[in-house]
Amino acid sequence: MTYLTTPTASPVGGPARVAEPGEGISLEELQLAARNHGMPLEAMHQDVTPPGLHYVLVHYDIPMLDPSDFRLEVSGCVERKLGLGADLYDLPSRTVRVTMECAGNGRAQLLPRPVSQPWLVEAVGTADWTGVPLRYILDQAVLTDDAHSVVFTGADHGVERGVEQDYQRGLTLADALDPDVLVVHSMNGQPLPPQHGFPLRLIVPGWYGMAQVKWLRAITVIDHEFDGYQNAVAYRLKQQPDDAGTPITRIEPRALLVPPGYPDFMSRHRFLHPGPVTLHGRAWSGWAPVDRVEVTTDGGATWSAATLGPEPGRYAWRGFTFGWEAGPGTTTLAARAYDGSGRAQPEQAGWNRGGFTNNSAQTVEVTVLDA
Amino acid sequence: MTYLTTPTASPVGGPARVAEPGEGISLEELQLAARNHGMPLEAMHQDVTPPGLHYVLVHYDIPMLDPSDFRLEVSGCVERKLGLGADLYDLPSRTVRVTMECAGNGRAQLLPRPVSQPWLVEAVGTADWTGVPLRYILDQAVLTDDAHSVVFTGADHGVERGVEQDYQRGLTLADALDPDVLVVHSMNGQPLPPQHGFPLRLIVPGWYGMAQVKWLRAITVIDHEFDGYQNAVAYRLKQQPDDAGTPITRIEPRALLVPPGYPDFMSRHRFLHPGPVTLHGRAWSGWAPVDRVEVTTDGGATWSAATLGPEPGRYAWRGFTFGWEAGPGTTTLAARAYDGSGRAQPEQAGWNRGGFTNNSAQTVEVTVLDA
Numbered sequence: 001m002t003y004l005t006t007p008t009a010s011p012v013g014g015p016a017r018v019a020e021p022g023e024g025i026s027l028e029e030l031q032l033a034a035r036n037h038g039m040p041l042e043a044m045h046q047d048v049t050p051p052g053l054h055y056v057l058v059h060y061d062i063p064m065l066d067p068s069d070f071r072l073e074v075s076g077c078v079e080r081k082l083g084l085g086a087d088l089y090d091l092p093s094r095t096v097r098v099t100m101e102c103a104g105n106g107r108a109q110l111l112p113r114p115v116s117q118p119w120l121v122e123a124v125g126t127a128d129w130t131g132v133p134l135r136y137i138l139d140q141a142v143l144t145d146d147a148h149s150v151v152f153t154g155a156d157h158g159v160e161r162g163v164e165q166d167y168q169r170g171l172t173l174a175d176a177l178d179p180d181v182l183v184v185h186s187m188n189g190q191p192l193p194p195q196h197g198f199p200l201r202l203i204v205p206g207w208y209g210m211a212q213v214k215w216l217r218a219i220t221v222i223d224h225e226f227d228g229y230q231n232a233v234a235y236r237l238k239q240q241p242d243d244a245g246t247p248i249t250r251i252e253p254r255a256l257l258v259p260p261g262y263p264d265f266m267s268r269h270r271f272l273h274p275g276p277v278t279l280h281g282r283a284w285s286g287w288a289p290v291d292r293v294e295v296t297t298d299g300g301a302t303w304s305a306a307t308l309g310p311e312p313g314r315y316a317w318r319g320f321t322f323g324w325e326a327g328p329g330t331t332t333l334a335a336r337a338y339d340g341s342g343r344a345q346p347e348q349a350g351w352n353r354g355g356f357t358n359n360s361a362q363t364v365e366v367t368v369l370d371a
Numbered sequence: 372m373t374y375l376t377t378p379t380a381s382p383v384g385g386p387a388r389v390a391e392p393g394e395g396i397s398l399e400e401l402q403l404a405a406r407n408h409g410m411p412l413e414a415m416h417q418d419v420t421p422p423g424l425h426y427v428l429v430h431y432d433i434p435m436l437d438p439s440d441f442r443l444e445v446s447g448c449v450e451r452k453l454g455l456g457a458d459l460y461d462l463p464s465r466t467v468r469v470t471m472e473c474a475g476n477g478r479a480q481l482l483p484r485p486v487s488q489p490w491l492v493e494a495v496g497t498a499d500w501t502g503v504p505l506r507y508i509l510d511q512a513v514l515t516d517d518a519h520s521v522v523f524t525g526a527d528h529g530v531e532r533g534v535e536q537d538y539q540r541g542l543t544l545a546d547a548l549d550p551d552v553l554v555v556h557s558m559n560g561q562p563l564p565p566q567h568g569f570p571l572r573l574i575v576p577g578w579y580g581m582a583q584v585k586w587l588r589a590i591t592v593i594d595h596e597f598d599g600y601q602n603a604v605a606y607r608l609k610q611q612p613d614d615a616g617t618p619i620t621r622i623e624p625r626a627l628l629v630p631p632g633y634p635d636f637m638s639r640h641r642f643l644h645p646g647p648v649t650l651h652g653r654a655w656s657g658w659a660p661v662d663r664v665e666v667t668t669d670g671g672a673t674w675s676a677a678t679l680g681p682e683p684g685r686y687a688w689r690g691f692t693f694g695w696e697a698g699p700g701t702t703t704l705a706a707r708a709y710d711g712s713g714r715a716q717p718e719q720a721g722w723n724r725g726g727f728t729n730n731s732a733q734t735v736e737v738t739v740l741d742a
Contacts (some may be wrong), residue, residue: 024395024397025396025400026395027394027479028637028638028639030396030404031491031639032637033401033405034408034409034489034490035408035409035411035493037406038406040406040433040566042435043433043565050565051564052425052427052566053564056423058411059636060631060634060636061411062411062413062414062634064416064417108401115637116637118405120401120405157633158633158634158636159633159634159635159636159642160636160637161636163719164642177601190401193421193424194414194424197565212631237378259432262431262528262529263432263529264530265430265530266399266403266531266532268402268403271530315736
């Protein structure tokens, strides 16, 4: 591997591990869960998720950056190096509505449980991201003939499995030149909040969150495939620690229901009154538009098609509703999504060592009260 | 107990319990940790905490309310009932900077661990809250002579330990008439975000978060002490389940350090380069202004006074700094706060069954690298 920064710290975090059977969430996992947060599912009532409800995952610390002396450096296999500051706001910009999901969403529901940020199903959100197409910036810099990949470096710095690093991800040139890939300065019409990458971040629509580099300080065009930690080691599907694994890219299809009724504080079990209920949810896929959602209200014995809402933008979740005549008793609700690429959300996804891309169908336990 | 709403659900959440020795965080606790979130401590570099970094605790679901048909009802022991909608924005308003902390902050560090929202130390934040003094509203309604307490009812609804309820808290008239108690419509100059109580919430400066009723829909003046669940059962210091306990009110003194250097992703252990380091932190107390902060860089063997920042408003945290000549090796940093009421933050606070008001000094493990 080649790193653009020099490792200096001694290793502290041990190798990735998998929890023992029956092992509760550890203090280390809880430390991550206290910093990072999911999206309370009732936020799916809104098309766009406000900051504070949109999920957040930060590998190291949130850099608190002063925009007045912040410059985005563009260099490497380019004819003209760039240093973009406030002038970036004058470049042509676009707004794209994007549903973003953490690649580790669903991790804590796998058995055995890979030990890392312990997401259940809430690591998702949808926002309107405004920025300058990366392609426009690379055109200004003029790629040289040997350009092969683009490396994005954040201002966030830390140690992971013994490797000191700035957070970095690479994209092949083909992926980087997609006109929907943006260098973003605004979220939902406001400057980026600190935890979402202020002042600048990358948005790669349709990809899991690991590609959406925050606090973007450098774009480096290289003449080979990027083999830094986050591409070559971390975000790969592996069965064994020494597998090379396959890289994680686009978001697998998933549907989530807004849990209906009202909750018990501690168990989050739901209560409803009997009668007609309209279930609401959202479904998305990074591979192709969602074209079918099915819902079960009897714990998976029968599934029926939900009513899809209006077609959203290409990369935003699609609303769905399902009419249910709720009769007294306790049951399990679930939903599953299908997309135009032929991908179907499974009731139980396969296991992998990093706990990634677990799009097993969400289940919602509800008790319908007596009339 | 008297409830202003009628319980209808059967109990599901069992009685409060305490974790067994060595028991990891349970799925139930994790569900809460995935919804609610603390403040990443690096946010203390800013005087005011933006939404999304400020801590959030929501007992039930976040109500998604339409302000156009939302009205705050004022009734009970008043001569004139009020129904306040958008006209509330025309009433005289004030802005107060308030550090707010969850009464359960520190719970997951107690041994044995009370099972509930598993906070470490991050359940805090500071915001500028703008709204109408409650006293002004009560003056408009004209209290009758039998007025004794004021009950605040939120639009959030759920079940807790078998009791179905709207979230409700009461204040005695003396506490409610404090001119700093506000019915708030704005946070940091913007309309309240949904998770902070949009469109209206109560702010009781200096008190723990349980008093800061969100989605405030009713203010009911009653002629007796309020004995609803959140006052009489939930937020009390108890040693045994059947203790009457003592009510939780104002925030105990606490100091927190911004962890210096950079973290290991999984362990959050910190690394620094050797040499002079300025440690930064914030300290607060709901009882009286903080007038001293002490810091240790040798694991508690010696403590020295930190340099206090400018005096903030009465209810906001106070910044502090501490100069440290960091030499190679691993050590533990900590800070503790003292306030003008004579209260001192302990290295180890006493235990209670609900896991409340645990202001034991935070510890930060750091490794200073070789030069």
